[in-house]
Amino acid sequence: MPKTASLRRRPTVVPDPMASLGELLREWLPRQRWFAGKDRPVTELALLSMTELYPGCLHLLVHTGHAGVPAPCWAGPAGDCYQLLLGVREHMAPRLGRALIGRAEEGPLAGMTVYDALHDPRSAQLLLERLRHPGSAGPLRFECDPSVPVPAGLPPRLLDAEQSNSSLVYGDEFILKVFRRIQPGVNPDLEVPRALADEGCRRVPAPVAWFSTTHPQDATLGVLQPYLRDASDGWTLALRALGTGDHFAAQARELGQAMAEVHLALASAFPPGTHGENGRTAAAMTERLDSAAHYVPALKPFVPGLRSAFGALATCDAGPPAQRIHGDLHLGQVLRAGREWFVIDFEGEPSRPLAERCSAQSPVRDIAGMLRSFDYAARQRRPWRPEWARRCREAFCAGYAARAGWDPRKKHGLLRAYETDRAVYEVLYEARHRPDWLPVPMAAIERLAVRGD
Structure with missing residues (x-):
């Protein structure tokens, strides 16, 4: 050079x-x-x-x-x-x-x-070589699964898709996610897929190699996983369905079943949480709402109505036990290859502390994230098609219930609270990163603040 x-x-x-x-x-x-x-x-x-x-x-x-x-x-x-x-x-x-x-x-x-x-293709190839040969460079540590060979010389390409990290695809065989915003500890996007692989869960690609640092504290820096070359992400498929008039309900139902399988595997792989945390959860949601309203003034008129959703959480059905979850589930975090759904990106919401993202939480949080994503997709086309989103939401919950053994639709108070919390997060995220998208979550805020569904 x-x-x-x-x-x-x-x-x-x-x-x-x-x-x-x-x-x-x-x-x-x-x-x-x-x-x-x-x-x-x-x-x-x-x-x-x-x-x-x-x-x-x-x-x-x-x-x-x-x-x-x-x-x-x-x-x-x-x-x-x-x-x-x-x-x-x-x-x-x-x-x-x-x-x-x-x-x-x-x-x-x-x-x-x-x-x-x-x-730089040359730099990207040299980075892959580091991962192929475990070792260290100063505080950096490179490790791999010796049972999965990674060929040399795979041509790299940097993905252009908008995301909170950077991803390199090597020869359409592997994908390296390079984390940008770093927090101390093992990143969930390494910890969770490794644990699910041990459980035999086939819905999540297992890590092949990874690198980390020991200074100034231990932290995960990147993860290499198999690349599903023929897969399409759920967001792309949903928008395609909207464009062709496809109701997408069958795919949404299968996605619900796949997510239930992942939740069951997570419950087996990690220590379970407990029931009865709704009061504490409601207080945390209210605190996040107040903080977001301080930053995004457009939220302020809706704060009383949104607080009512969180207040109801403290007295409603406790729901399923807390467990390890995905933490940031939406259509962009799932891939469909053939007739199978796969779940990726277990990093959680990057803006939240790592300890919180790794804690046991209600699986309803993930379900609410996916339901919000169907609404996001439906609003990408004009005129808005709320019936498309409603069918997808219904089908996803039905598929989830068929595999999980409990029905999210029967946990109305929980679902409203978690969907409200997710919409508040979306408002803050869009205000900071994509102001042009702010009307999408604000429409949900207006609905959730007035109505109980």
Whole structure:
């Protein structure tokens, strides 16, 4: 790689790269789909860890701070920790134009061009080689399942789909999810699929390889899994059905059955929770509502009605026991290959603390997430077709009930509360990331605040 020797001749690259990168990252980070602080200027950047993964490619963990809040040793409520893989060259190939971060004007990298290395096929291939051969690089640890061979030389391509992480597909055989927003601990997207594989659950692709860091704390950084090359995600299939007039009910019912199977496997793989937590859950939902209303003023007129949904939760049927769940279930998190549904992306809602995402919760939370997703899909076409969403919701719940042994439709108070909580989350998410989509969850907010369904 050009200028590898130059990087090695500059000893200040390791101790103080932010002198070169700080201003570039302040401008570049807020433009990334996976960056959570688009609504707040990046006022502080702190380097938590840096490793030369291979010549010309730097692996960084950086803390972003906002509004003058000092950066702790690991990102917390005051900010976030992000994983970056940065290519550094004197001259960048024209084909990498989309990956450009900028040209450093000062500091140890002055005169060098910096770019997102995940867009670089050579960097992506070298990253796969690290995963194929377990070992370490500074604080980074690379591990794999020795029973699953990964061929060398698989051509990489970076997926363009909007998501909260970055994903590389290798030869249409494997997919590597590189986590962007990092929290200490084992990421659920590694922990859960490994546990479900041990349970013999075939609805979730098992991890093949993964990498992590030991500094500043232990944390999962990425997971390699089999790639379902002929699969389509549920969101795409739902929109296609809407476009052709297909009611999608049969597929929704099968999806409900598949999700029930996953929930049963999760209940077996992880320690069970308990009944009787509805009061505490209602208080947490109310707190999230108040916080969201403070940030999104459009919510404020509906707060009293939404609180009534949470208040009813404290006195309604306790429902099924709490257990490990998906945590962020929607049509984009499921794939259909042939006639089979698969469930992916067990990371949970990235904005919530890792401990909360790994805790036992009601499976109704997942069901509510999928029901909201049907509504999202229905609103992508005009005129809006509420009957399409209602049929899908009904079919999904019927399929779930047939396999799980209990019917979500008979847990009306629970379902309304969890659907309301999900809609509040969606409002906050859209306000921060996709303001043009805000009317979709706000329509649900208006319905849930007035009616009990």
